[in-house]
Amino acid sequence: MSIPQEHDYIGLSEPLPSEKSSDKMAAAPSPSSNDERNSVFNLKETELRLGLPGSEAPERKGGIGIGVSLFGKDLKDESKCVKSFVSGAKRGFSDAINGAGKWGLSINGESGADLMKNGGLNCSNESSVKQEIPSVKPVAESKSEAANTAPASKAQVVGWPPIPSFRKSTLATNIPKKDDVGGKSGSGCLYVKVSMDGAPYLRKIDLKTYCSYAEISSALEKMFSCFTIGQCGQGLAAKEHLSESHLMDLLHGSEYVLTYEDKDGDWMLVGDVPWEMFTDSCRRLRIMKGSDAIGLAPRTMQKCKTQN
Amino acid sequence: MNPSSESEMDPEPKKAEDLPSNSENSHGPVHPQSPFPDEVLEKVLSFVDSHKDRSSISLVRKDWYNAERWTRSKLFIGNCYAVSPEIVARRFRRIKSVTLKGKPRFSDFNMLPLDWGANVHSWLVMFAKVYPFLEELRLKRMTITDEGLELLAKSFPGFKALSLSSCDGFTENGLKAIASHCRHLTELNIQDSITEEVGGGWLSCFPENFASLEILNFSSLNGDVNFDDLERLVSRCKLLRVLKVNESITLDQLQRLLVHAPRLTELGTGSFQQELTPRQYEEIETAFCNCRNLQVLSGLWEATSLYLPLLYGACASLTFLNLSDAPLQSGEFAKLLAYCPNLRCLWVIDTVEDKGLEAVGSSCPLLEELRVYPADPYDRHHRDGVTELGFLAVSRGCPKLHYVLYFCRRMTNAAVVTIVQNCPDFTHFRLCIMTPGQPDYLTNDPMDEAFGAVVKTCMKIKRLSVSGLLTDRTFEYIGKYAKDLETLSVAFAGSSDWGMQCIMEGCPKLRKLEIRDCPFGDAALLSGREKYEMMRSLWMSTCSVTMKGCRLLAREFPRLNVEVIREEGGDEDQAHKVYVYRSVAGPRRDAPPFVLTV
Numbered sequence: 085m086s087i088p089q090e091h092d093y094i095g096l097s098e099p100l101p102s103e104k105s106s107d108k109m110a111a112a113p114s115p116s117s118n119d120e121r122n123s124v125f126n127l128k129e130t131e132l133r134l135g136l137p138g139s140e141a142p143e144r145k146g147g148i149g150i151g152v153s154l155f156g157k158d159l160k161d162e163s164k165c166v167k168s169f170v171s172g173a174k175r176g177f178s179d180a181i182n183g184a185g186k187w188g189l190s191i192n193g194e195s196g197a198d199l200m201k202n203g204g205l206n207c208s209n210e211s212s213v214k215q216e217i218p219s220v221k222p223v224a225e226s227k228s229e230a231a232n233t234a235p236a237s238k239a240q241v242v243g244w245p246p247i248p249s250f251r252k253s254t255l256a257t258n259i260p261k262k263d264d265v266g267g268k269s270g271s272g273c274l275y276v277k278v279s280m281d282g283a284p285y286l287r288k289i290d291l292k293t294y295c296s297y298a299e300i301s302s303a304l305e306k307m308f309s310c311f312t313i314g315q316c317g318q319g320l321a322a323k324e325h326l327s328e329s330h331l332m333d334l335l336h337g338s339e340y341v342l343t344y345e346d347k348d349g350d351w352m353l354v355g356d357v358p359w360e361m362f363t364d365s366c367r368r369l370r371i372m373k374g375s376d377a378i379g380l381a382p383r384t385m386q387k388c389k390t391q392n
Numbered sequence: 393m394n395p396s397s398e399s400e401m402d403p404e405p406k407k408a409e410d411l412p413s414n415s416e417n418s419h420g421p422v423h424p425q426s427p428f429p430d431e432v433l434e435k436v437l438s439f440v441d442s443h444k445d446r447s448s449i450s451l452v453r454k455d456w457y458n459a460e461r462w463t464r465s466k467l468f469i470g471n472c473y474a475v476s477p478e479i480v481a482r483r484f485r486r487i488k489s490v491t492l493k494g495k496p497r498f499s500d501f502n503m504l505p506l507d508w509g510a511n512v513h514s515w516l517v518m519f520a521k522v523y524p525f526l527e528e529l530r531l532k533r534m535t536i537t538d539e540g541l542e543l544l545a546k547s548f549p550g551f552k553a554l555s556l557s558s559c560d561g562f563t564e565n566g567l568k569a570i571a572s573h574c575r576h577l578t579e580l581n582i583q584d585s586i587t588e589e590v591g592g593g594w595l596s597c598f599p600e601n602f603a604s605l606e607i608l609n610f611s612s613l614n615g616d617v618n619f620d621d622l623e624r625l626v627s628r629c630k631l632l633r634v635l636k637v638n639e640s641i642t643l644d645q646l647q648r649l650l651v652h653a654p655r656l657t658e659l660g661t662g663s664f665q666q667e668l669t670p671r672q673y674e675e676i677e678t679a680f681c682n683c684r685n686l687q688v689l690s691g692l693w694e695a696t697s698l699y700l701p702l703l704y705g706a707c708a709s710l711t712f713l714n715l716s717d718a719p720l721q722s723g724e725f726a727k728l729l730a731y732c733p734n735l736r737c738l739w740v741i742d743t744v745e746d747k748g749l750e751a752v753g754s755s756c757p758l759l760e761e762l763r764v765y766p767a768d769p770y771d772r773h774h775r776d777g778v779t780e781l782g783f784l785a786v787s788r789g790c791p792k793l794h795y796v797l798y799f800c801r802r803m804t805n806a807a808v809v810t811i812v813q814n815c816p817d818f819t820h821f822r823l824c825i826m827t828p829g830q831p832d833y834l835t836n837d838p839m840d841e842a843f844g845a846v847v848k849t850c851m852k853i854k855r856l857s858v859s860g861l862l863t864d865r866t867f868e869y870i871g872k873y874a875k876d877l878e879t880l881s882v883a884f885a886g887s888s889d890w891g892m893q894c895i896m897e898g899c900p901k902l903r904k905l906e907i908r909d910c911p912f913g914d915a916a917l918l919s920g921r922e923k924y925e926m927m928r929s930l931w932m933s934t935c936s937v938t939m940k941g942c943r944l945l946a947r948e949f950p951r952l953n954v955e956v957i958r959e960e961g962g963d964e965d966q967a968h969k970v971y972v973y974r975s976v977a978g979p980r981r982d983a984p985p986f987v988l989t990v
Contacts, residue, residue, distance in 0.1 A: 240770060241909075242501075242503060247765070250585065251765065285591055285615050
């Protein structure tokens, strides 16, 4: 089952107060592992040949949905796209419903499962109806289908499913691993707690917003800089990325080491495994006093040398 | 009782605007002679608690209206914008307890912009002036700032109970004010807080001699509290019966708390995973065994099969088990259930799968309420979750089931038909098939017959949430059969305006209607115009309603607030988010720029 590593939805997950949809848009890479399903900003694909829900192009069945352009109009102005996506696309959904008349009844004739399989967004050669594409139809996939087809782009709808915000962070971090799940965990946000020895409160960070150890180190450094004792605190704030000397300063001056608890409950030193493996297995982070991590520090030095 | 005594009219001449708009006192002859003296009436009324009953009483006649308003001590305001602080202050003089609800429910799902409103501050200012003896404040979906909390803490010397449910706007500073100043506090109950990091320093602000707490719930706050201060607090509050801590409290810390408070009836644990020595394990087990009065259990973050057995000794009298923060597997879940024979209410995460729900069916014959939340709502991990089979299994084993909230990825009409036959007493049926517009997965039919069966079979249905592929037929059924329906939630459903029209023309008891992403336009909106004044509110978002339709409605019904929440860059004529509610207070005075009262 090929599940894309990256965001397989147009990153409009439940918008957090501090985030704008435009930021999310910028961060969202191509929706699927298929090249055909290019970035949503692929203007070449803006020729709308939308089939009515329920219809599907035979040659597309089970295959790649070409030109799933999620914007009806306003494609020239990208930033406007972003905003209109939220409103325009959703409006498009209801427009599509209205425009298609009693589409609900037409589903009866077609196979609803097929509609779902192809996300209802397939461009069809047969019935070409120019209208705004409803971009907010996530797909119900069965595992077997997903195994054969490219996973359809799961456009995420604001506020759906109706799970209140306070529930979400628990669910995101606490999904227990299941042995028989073949696929890798998909994309999305992955909040983990970060504690620092001696700090009065913890923080939570989304591992998915970082791409490398360097990024996460500097982010954590900024977050916890007010607690860093010793002279190294000041100098580090100015630097943008972690260098070896940087790390050495951090270690020697403040004597802190970044560790994490993995899925098995073991405490590991951050930096040993490839980044993806780390984000997959990391359950929480702890900024530990170097004195508690005796024996680990030298390896970090070496690791740093090879990384940088 | 002296029938000839002249009933004394209210000391204050009543102004026309004091009366509720639907009051019948303003027309028709008023009997000058009341069969009861005021004192008797007031005495009798002092036993009437329910605000609905009191509302009915106030409509009988003028003197009853007055007797009622003088004796009401508990205020319930279901929509803070339906009335104003001034109007309330004029009518009621002796209020000790206030419940206020603010934002529409869809705000829980991030469908309302920030700063939409429902700030309680103006209410607090009024209460400080008019109700100095205020003891309780219960807020739901409202914003309360630190300033507000400080005002609250300092204005009411007898203040006892603060309950914040799905509220935001405050930090630990506000809570510090409460802890420091409310000498007689019996309840501090913060649920489902959507505030970003609220530190834990407030807990240390309770004075050393403060010992009146009976209810303490800070489970949804992030910050670490000082454990020693918490332990001391718990040990001196001998009347403590509800304690729900947050995730920062460890198992061995919990044990120490339990030793101080074995008479708890409701417990929310902290983190339920920790490396324990055998001795610690035993001590915790013993502590739980000593909690013989436990009726409600929640928390249990990160609980795994290794630690769940610690609970077994405390579960005998458990009636409500809330596992919505503890994703369990079916095996460990079934084992736990075997120790909970008296469960009436169960909240779980769908990691227990159908197999776990089968265990519910076989272990919980008294079950009345079941909620199954999805571990993976955005389907990123492609897990099975629960299906129609799990629901069926529960319905077979739990005939008393009347409240269900069920998130699933597939459902069939046939299953729902059977389920409601097994459990015809449903009052709350909230089914969420997580993919919008998904049909019956076996037959590919719309799910119309499923919800048709619900409303036809369950005569007492009060609340319904529909999902899956639905045509107007579903709404025909609901309009025709759901005579007691009060709350309806609709998403991605319906074929045309006719669907909503069926609802508005049927469902005589409808109070709250929330609709999103449905093909209902102006005709649908206007079909309900006679009804909206009898409802609390209507929400319609991403439907086909236009500004024109909204204006028509607003013009015809001045006692309705028709609010449109504007979106940037959208079509000017479309009304993307519409919120309609009855109000005697006129248009909102605090509406932000993106909320337009039409």
